[in-house]
Amino acid sequence: MSAPLLEGTTRDALWTGPVIDCDVHATPPSLEALFPYTDPVWVQGAQERGWKGPNGQALAYPPNAPTTARDEWRPEGRPPASRLEDLQQHVLDPWRTEVALVNTAYGVDSLRHPDWAAALARAVNDWLITEWLDRDPRLVGSMVIPARDPAAAAAEIERVGPHPRIVQVTMPVRSERLYGQRVFWPIYEAMTRHDLVMGLSWGGTSEDAPSPTGYASWYAEEYAAEIQVFGAQMTSLIYEGAFQKFPELRVTMLESGFTWVPTWGWSINKKWKGLRREIPWVDRLPTEIIRDHFRFSIAPADLGPDAHARRIIEWLGSEDILMFATDYPHLHTDDLARVLSLMPDSMRPKVMHDSARAWYRLDKALS
Amino acid sequence: MTASPTRRPARTTRFVVGRVEEIPPGERRIVEANGREIGVFNIDGTFYAMLNRCPHLGAPLCEGGVVNQIESSVPGDVRLDEGQTYVTCPYHNWEFDVETGQSYWNPKLRARPFPVALEGADEVQAALERGELGRIPGPYTAETVDVTVESDYIVLSLRPARGGSS
Numbered sequence: 266m267s268a269p270l271l272e273g274t275t276r277d278a279l280w281t282g283p284v285i286d287c288d289v290h291a292t293p294p295s296l297e298a299l300f301p302y303t304d305p306v307w308v309q310g311a312q313e314r315g316w317k318g319p320n321g322q323a324l325a326y327p328p329n330a331p332t333t334a335r336d337e338w339r340p341e342g343r344p345p346a347s348r349l350e351d352l353q354q355h356v357l358d359p360w361r362t363e364v365a366l367v368n369t370a371y372g373v374d375s376l377r378h379p380d381w382a383a384a385l386a387r388a389v390n391d392w393l394i395t396e397w398l399d400r401d402p403r404l405v406g407s408m409v410i411p412a413r414d415p416a417a418a419a420a421e422i423e424r425v426g427p428h429p430r431i432v433q434v435t436m437p438v439r440s441e442r443l444y445g446q447r448v449f450w451p452i453y454e455a456m457t458r459h460d461l462v463m464g465l466s467w468g469g470t471s472e473d474a475p476s477p478t479g480y481a482s483w484y485a486e487e488y489a490a491e492i493q494v495f496g497a498q499m500t501s502l503i504y505e506g507a508f509q510k511f512p513e514l515r516v517t518m519l520e521s522g523f524t525w526v527p528t529w530g531w532s533i534n535k536k537w538k539g540l541r542r543e544i545p546w547v548d549r550l551p552t553e554i555i556r557d558h559f560r561f562s563i564a565p566a567d568l569g570p571d572a573h574a575r576r577i578i579e580w581l582g583s584e585d586i587l588m589f590a591t592d593y594p595h596l597h598t599d600d601l602a603r604v605l606s607l608m609p610d611s612m613r614p615k616v617m618h619d620s621a622r623a624w625y626r627l628d629k630a631l632s
Numbered sequence: 633m634t635a636s637p638t639r640r641p642a643r644t645t646r647f648v649v650g651r652v653e654e655i656p657p658g659e660r661r662i663v664e665a666n667g668r669e670i671g672v673f674n675i676d677g678t679f680y681a682m683l684n685r686c687p688h689l690g691a692p693l694c695e696g697g698v699v700n701q702i703e704s705s706v707p708g709d710v711r712l713d714e715g716q717t718y719v720t721c722p723y724h725n726w727e728f729d730v731e732t733g734q735s736y737w738n739p740k741l742r743a744r745p746f747p748v749a750l751e752g753a754d755e756v757q758a759a760l761e762r763g764e765l766g767r768i769p770g771p772y773t774a775e776t777v778d779v780t781v782e783s784d785y786i787v788l789s790l791r792p793a794r795g796g797s798s
Contacts, residue, residue, distance in 0.1 A: 447707065447708070505707060506706060506707035507707075509705070509706050509707065510706050510707055535724075537737075538724065538725075538726055538737050539724045539725035539726060540725065541736075541737070542699070542702055542727075545702040545703065545704035545710060546704040546705070546706055546707045546709070548704075550737070
């Protein structure tokens, strides 16, 4: 049994209660694998051009980068996380996972063709539902959208959102515009109408450089500095008033880490106090909005020394906002036993299952 | 009533700031009364006073801006409420309600407002003679009260009361 996160320990030694994993990935093994779910005009279009699929995925997760997949989770002859059986064997069975949320990015946003991008999103979603959700009752899904075209994105949410086990909409953290802006509101209108969470995920294609200012020289730099983009999107959503416009809007930050959140929160609180006249719809402290409208996966945890990490968790100001994730198949080296040991007793069940259950309305999704 | 020679007279808590005309609408004056700096504001003909000390970090609050509340229910809905006025601190631009002293973002945080009254010259002259009113030192002092001029005087009270008055 291959279960690296459980190496040197057992699942029960780590945690005896239920486990809900809010971030596992499913990657279409190839564009051809999506053909059964793709309108024939685009199948032929791909064949005519010899197009092998959007390039965004490989830019965000270079296939052989050590962070892209654990060695133990790299199967022979197919990409990591491209087959349900691998997920079951690597994560769901050893962890006895009660529910796992499957996130599928596939770099749909890196395809700028307005019709094809929407068709590709439809294909990925139907593939996710048919080949993953329909085949394992432990799974709920995060749908993809053509995020560059809010009207088309809203239409896709209308089409797929009613599926009971679709609980989230994946939006790549790098985008052509900041997500708080009003141009995206049709997406949030559809999302909240179907009670779906916005899953802000690592990766994506910005209109310019992948950092808020310029191109990084190295992948390592880009990888490490992506926190800035998460912070920029969080600030945009809060300051633009997305949560006043859509009080039901909920956002999960996936692969963002969380240790930066308290100090970022202090900063946006302070700036709001003095500059809030520009954004008068923001009617309370940004950190209160964060506690009500944001959740963070604990993969990666990016902890420092124990004493500091314990304090940062306290500074989050809420026991509800962290959720367990393996981020399968990506490589993180956080020791879950240590992460849990830094939290108050009362917080651990929330992190391991309760918060995700409530946040994603899982009792309803799986009824 | 005359003060007993054996008793110290009660410390004056009311001060003549000046004639109404001396602080036209939109202007303010920072005066010293009983050793405290106090800003006296004329906002559209109504007078307000506030301790010149921000409750946050002690900055000279009354040197800040005077702005109205901006109402908004959702993004895009932006309305000026001229019925509510804030003094904004020059350090951090925090807004304090000119009537109640309450901070916009933290209702527990209050600047200190003082009552202001407008009184007629006769009344002020009599109160000065009885020693019930103090004079504010400085270039703006109401040195003499000209009872022949039909003018109101701005009288500041240091009694801890909330709310402005006209």
